[in-house]
Amino acid sequence: MNRKPKLISLILNALLIATILFVSPAHSATPSPVARDEIASLLMRLKASGCQFKRNGAWHSADEAQVHLQRKLDYLQKRGAVATAEQFIERAATKSSVTGQAYLVKCGGKLPVPSAEWLAFQLQVMRAAQTDSPR
Numbered sequence: 001m002n003r004k005p006k007l008i009s010l011i012l013n014a015l016l017i018a019t020i021l022f023v024s025p026a027h028s029a030t031p032s033p034v035a036r037d038e039i040a041s042l043l044m045r046l047k048a049s050g051c052q053f054k055r056n057g058a059w060h061s062a063d064e065a066q067v068h069l070q071r072k073l074d075y076l077q078k079r080g081a082v083a084t085a086e087q088f089i090e091r092a093a094t095k096s097s098v099t100g101q102a103y104l105v106k107c108g109g110k111l112p113v114p115s116a117e118w119l120a121f122q123l124q125v126m127r128a129a130q131t132d133s134p135r
Contacts, residue, residue, distance in 0.1 A: 029083030
């Protein structure tokens, strides 16, 4: 019995299902204006921080980190995969999509922290400042 055609059929079916799930409207996301502002603010905070950003074993400047994460964000937004600041952090700013290595942020003499933790804290600070400010 030749199993090769059956294996190919299973693989093609799996790819078809994955494609349908990935491009279905239920998985498509468009950030609200608030989410777009929060993501842009996170990127600006990173760029202005003067911190270092470690990805794939090498340290990079905050400017380089901002450019890299913006490029990943643009890629994900074209695919409707980011609707919130939390999704941006999780899907673009936590780890390398190539190696799977976690990104780190190191500011001054402090110990490096996972980028997801650093960005989540910045998001929390931004949101707290908005609730504290008069409207």
